């Protein structure tokens with residue numbers, strides 16, 4: 001859901017309910033629905049309404065998004081909404097709410113993974129957990145937006161790259177959930193199919209370390225090394241395997257200023273998509 005910019009349902013609903021409150025109290029105050037709503041709001045605390053009435057759900061949505069300062073009165077309007085033409089005000093208010101939803105979504109992720117967006121320490125214990133050491137920087141963006149690797153480059157279909165990012169590629173052992181002895185297997189026990197010694201088959205292993213598959217990345221690594229050099233970033237050999245894998249999968253270097261991210265991605269994405277295609281073909285042919 002992070003990859004596709006789709007917030008959890010509870011936050012998406014909260015956004016819609018808060019926007020509905022805006023319509024009832026600012027935009028369409030003369031409709032019957034709005035008058036009924038305002039009337040019901042007045043008696044909300046004094047009666048024993050069921051929890052799922054619209055006024056109770058809207059009140060809860062305001063506290064979910066932590067914007068209850070003016071509720072149940074008229075919501076405070078940001079400048080962009082005040083300036084918008086009357087017919088665009090509703091849309092403009094929703095646009096204003098999106099970064100608030102994104103911030104709350106990020107707060108919830110950080111509660112669950114205390115170190116995000118910094119890489120979590122300790123052993124990776126699950127697929128979701130494995131996402132953050134590689135792609136923790138994507139959590140600094142507006143989560144509502146599609147990541148650039150999905151939209152910026154029409155060179156190849158980015159679906160395979162999306163599968164790698166979302167930890168759901170069928171050729172990566174740690175992405176596959178298997179059941180052993182009626183119990184879900186541990187992340188560490190999903191081993192590489194090509195190494196005899198039982199190494200965990202994570203994307204880091206298959207991309208950089210596995211003797212059977214790591215050679216596929218050599219050309220791309222050469223290209224990334226030269227890009228790191230010309231942009232005065234730390235040398236490829238000084239990066240951790242997490243950082244190297246994250247570059248191979250299309251993250252800009254963490255040390256590169258944000259204003260250069262677009263150029264970095266524009267220059268590297270075609271080669272990255274080509275690499276993912278080659279790796280995938282190679283893995284499919286091996287099995």
Ligand SMILES: [Zn+2]
Pocket residue numbers: 192193194195199205206209210211212
């Ligand atoms: Zn291996």
